[in-house]
Amino acid sequence: xxxxxxxxxxxxxxxxxxxxxxxxxxxxxxxxxxxxxxxxxxxxxxxxxxxxxxxxxxxxxxxxxxxxxxxxxxxxxxxxxxxxxxxxxxxxxxxxxxxxxxxxxxxxxxxxxxxxxxxxxxxxxxxxxxxxxxxxxxxxxxxxxxxxxxxxxxxxxxxxxxxxxxxxxxxxxxxxxxxxxxxxxxxxxxxxxxxxxxxxxxxxxxxxxxxxxxxxxxxxxxxxxxxxxxxxxxxxxxxxxxxxxxxxxxxxxxxxxxxxxxxxxxxxxxxxxxxxxxxxxxxxxxxxxxxxxxxxxxxxxxxxxxxxxxxxxxxxxxxxxxxxxxxxxxxxxxxxxxxxxxxxxxxxxxxxxxxxxxxxxxxxxxxxxxxxxxxxxxxxxxxxxxxxxxxxxxxxxxxxxxxxxxxxxxxxxxxxxxxxxxxxxxxxxxxxxxxxxxxxxxxxxxxxxxxxxxxxxxxxxxxxxxxx
Numbered sequence: 001x002x003x004x005x006x007x008x009x010x011x012x013x014x015x016x017x018x019x020x021x022x023x024x025x026x027x028x029x030x031x032x033x034x035x036x037x038x039x040x041x042x043x044x045x046x047x048x049x050x051x052x053x054x055x056x057x058x059x060x061x062x063x064x065x066x067x068x069x070x071x072x073x074x075x076x077x078x079x080x081x082x083x084x085x086x087x088x089x090x091x092x093x094x095x096x097x098x099x100x101x102x103x104x105x106x107x108x109x110x111x112x113x114x115x116x117x118x119x120x121x122x123x124x125x126x127x128x129x130x131x132x133x134x135x136x137x138x139x140x141x142x143x144x145x146x147x148x149x150x151x152x153x154x155x156x157x158x159x160x161x162x163x164x165x166x167x168x169x170x171x172x173x174x175x176x177x178x179x180x181x182x183x184x185x186x187x188x189x190x191x192x193x194x195x196x197x198x199x200x201x202x203x204x205x206x207x208x209x210x211x212x213x214x215x216x217x218x219x220x221x222x223x224x225x226x227x228x229x230x231x232x233x234x235x236x237x238x239x240x241x242x243x244x245x246x247x248x249x250x251x252x253x254x255x256x257x258x259x260x261x262x263x264x265x266x267x268x269x270x271x272x273x274x275x276x277x278x279x280x281x282x283x284x285x286x287x288x289x290x291x292x293x294x295x296x297x298x299x300x301x302x303x304x305x306x307x308x309x310x311x312x313x314x315x316x317x318x319x320x321x322x323x324x325x326x327x328x329x330x331x332x333x334x335x336x337x338x339x340x341x342x343x344x345x346x347x348x349x350x351x352x353x354x355x356x357x358x359x360x361x362x363x364x365x366x367x368x369x370x371x372x373x374x375x376x377x378x379x380x381x382x383x384x385x386x387x388x389x390x391x392x393x394x395x396x397x398x399x400x401x402x403x404x405x406x407x408x409x410x411x412x413x414x415x416x417x418x419x420x421x422x423x424x425x426x427x428x429x430x431x432x433x434x435x436x437x438x439x440x441x442x443x444x445x446x447x448x449x450x451x452x453x454x455x456x457x458x459x460x461x462x463x464x465x466x467x468x
Contacts (some may be wrong), residue, residue, distance in 0.1 A: 019049055037120040040121040040125055044128070057463065070120065077149075080161075093119050094141075096176055097124060098137060101130075101131060107142075107143075108144075110143055122368055126139035132432060140462045142178060146163075146183075158196065168196045184352045188349060219418040225257065227426050228339060232387060247337070253343055254299065257342070269337070272287065275306060277321060280328070332354040337360065337364070364386075377448065388447045391433050434449055435449070
């Protein structure tokens, strides 16, 4: 018996909770054991009850029922050979969730944890995220349980070529346009695109995140991290504040975290933490541009662990990861703002209590669904400025769509032009979320606003296109 069922036996259910619980019972029956997907759907459905009441046409057309079912799921084996001649077999998956407003768009993730549930949750989130960007892109996600860590360049290349030998049949600039995600950076995108070009015999924008010299866009590596901070700045403006002088907790040490730190510093804030699987560092003096440059070399070139930071900068403290702990010590540090940029469900209820107790009043998600539902409830109840990932971290896919536009026109835009467009998109997303939350009776609730604004655009497109 799940926790939702348990709680409803001890308290009367409202019409809202009855609808959500009944709907989720069907979702869980049809998608057993897909816990991440269940979590993502429940959050969205909880926000949409009032929308379905106001728009019976959505309910009659069963838009929500259709939206939670991917249009297509492609699964395939990926055989590849290691440097020592050993044969390996991984699983590849692409979830093409919704093409209602444009070609499927979403990243590829290479990580041992990848399974259908995670990719469905990510693809479902991507539908709403892409809708919010104001750009004509649908939602999808894909990846493999392959782990690029510890592999040689040649091993990664052989895997990517094998992976793309199947995937290339299902993608294209007007069909499905993958990008990078965890475990898929510039190296992997290069190998994937090279194999796509070889098999399809055409040079098109079928993948984004490409190198600038061969079809990529300025600011694409920085876009998610920059966008998260632009969204946070927009939320702070609603209270007459800015990032100037704010102490900021940042989790993760990869692409999103690195560029979030860079933009926080540029806007006058002070990032004081980073983390990886080894643990977290706390630098009360702040992670300056010089320190960040060292971190980028550590993580992007040497592929080392963040614990090495304290050897280089002794004023910082390192706390090793302890899986027996129920909380992350990073979230117990005094600060004003928090930017979870690592992975899903990294902030639990206890972590949220620590954040609130230690002065944090803004949480902006750089990762996808990094905050558990219980933690989100605490943050919203405390009137925290909470920016959900589907809105706050949409900058990456937004610039991917700008890369698609540049590819179609055979043009390249300057760094300044792309950055200006990114800032405008993030402000538009903030406005759409704020207005939707206000319209449907929950002013200041960006989670509801993001879910509602993202849903309505896709729902209207589905109505227009008929029962497909």
